[in-house]
Amino acid sequence: MPIINNKEDYWNTVDSNWGKILAIFQNVGARLDLPFGPYEEILSVSLLEHLNNLKKNRCPEITRYFNAAWGAAPDRPYIHDWLGWDIFCDLCSETWVFSEEE
Secondary structure: OOOOOOHHHHHHHHHHOHHHHHHHHHHOOOOOOOOEOHHHOEOOOOHHHHHHHHHHOOOOOHHHHHHHHHHHOOOOHHHHHOOOHHHHHHHHHOHHHHOOOO
């Protein structure tokens, strides 16, 4: 289990678990091929392209999408069997690293 103490740890965790993160988005019903984000926002590109851009640019806004996917997950025990769910939960709870002073 990765330890997230700062922004660098956060992004390293995102990078090394990107495939698992995208699978979680699909598990909660997100259509990565469509231009819709959470909260009924319409994107200019597909959700997948938007997420990839946020990751590439190290944009903290990615946490909004992570938390939306976390909130959309079914409240059922089987989600704990999803590959990377524990890491994804850590990413959702460790967003404080983006509010820390440089």
